[in-house]
Amino acid sequence: MPESKKNQSRSDQGKPIVEFINVSKIYDKYRQEVVALEDISFKIDKGEFVSIVGRSGTGKSTIVKLMIAEEKATKGGVKVLDWDLNKIRDRRVPEFRRQLGVVFQDYKLLTRKTVYENVAYAMVVSGQSIAKIKRTVPQVLDLVGLKDKGRRFPKELSGGEQQRTAIARALVHRPELLVADEMTGELDVLYAWEIMEILLKINQMGTTVIIATHDRDIVNKINKRVITLEEGKIIRDQKKGDYLL
Ligand SMILES: Nc1ncnc2c1ncn2[C@@H]1O[C@H](COP(=O)(O)OP(=O)(O)OP(=O)(O)O)[C@@H](O)[C@H]1O
Ligand SMILES: [Mg+2]
Incomplete structure (x- = not known):
């Protein structure tokens, strides 16, 4: 590893891998504004395993889309790895994405x-x-x-x-960071748990894992950090949380 890179990673310690700073996302749908996220802030550190939970339409996928530079924030700052996603140029998005692992439901x-x-x-x-x-x-x-x-x-x-x-x-x-949106949604319980065990193993090997899900049983079972959304706002952020909705 070149010396400069080594120094950089040392000074990076404790720096979040994902940071949302007062983020709002407003979609324009048939000229009607849909407020998907309203002034949310959170940080995720290297090595964490975080579940983002909430009922349908509360903004989980919107958070994922902002994190992977598929959508841009209407207000506020989104930083992922060392990228400022408010300022990322379209032609650099593929380079950014290669540093992430992304898994969608479909x-x-x-x-x-x-x-x-x-x-x-x-x-x-x-x-x-x-x-x-x-x-x-x-x-x-x-x-x-x-x-x-x-x-x-x-x-x-x-x-x-x-x-x-x-x-x-x-x-x-x-990737240093794996982001998954609603992966276990359509799987039966046994398969869903199998997938979760793989994600936990990947996390133990050092990858930061962020999942958006409404699988309450699994989230409660793994006992990791849970960020709960309601109507586009964070209503709870628990270090070793339960899915209480
Ligand atoms: N491209 C879009 N254009 C307009 N509105 C959108 C768009 N994408 C999402 N929305 C709206 O934003 C809100 C949040 O949607 P989002 O997909 O983030 O919710 P979700 O929590 O992932 O829901 P689900 O559990 O059903 O996947 C919803 O009201 C949704 O209808
Ligand atoms: Mg969704």
Whole structure:
């Protein structure tokens, strides 16, 4: 590691990985304003595991979209990793995204590609070497428990296995931060818990994990920090929280 980088990471210690400063998000829908987030502030430190919870329409996905630079804040500041997302230029968004792992509910696997190819593809498009791809893909498949399923196509997988493929794909760039929106929503309880265990394992290995969910049972079971939203506002932020709604 170059000396300058080393010094930088030392002085970075204690600096949040995500920071929302008085953020509001107002969508324009058919010329009607929808206030999705109203003046919310929070910080997430390196290594945390945070669940963002709340009923439907309370702004969970909006927080995720702001965090991954898919939407811009109407007011306030959003900082993620070392990026100021209010000022990020469109052409630099792909570079920023490669530093994140993102998993959505509709995980959009490529149906004509195998599990291995789906995961490798993210590395191919960012110009990684074949040697690195061959080394990394089996490692991440192993991490999500799909070592033996690399040759299957998405339609030959269970819902939970498809989701794990999407997680593997999100991990190929070894992100410092993994953001997941409502991943366990459509899975049955057993699969949902399996996915959560993988996310906890990834977190234990050092990755910061942020999930938006309304799966109350799981959030209560893992006993990690919970940020609760109601009508676009944070009504609770508990270090070892419960989902009380
Ligand atoms: N692109 C958009 N245009 C207009 N309004 C939007 C848009 N996206 C979200 N909204 C509105 O913003 C509010 C917050 O939506 P958001 O998707 O963040 O909620 P959520 O907590 O993720 O809900 P769910 O649990 O149903 O996924 C809702 O009132 C929603 O209708
Ligand atoms: Mg949502």
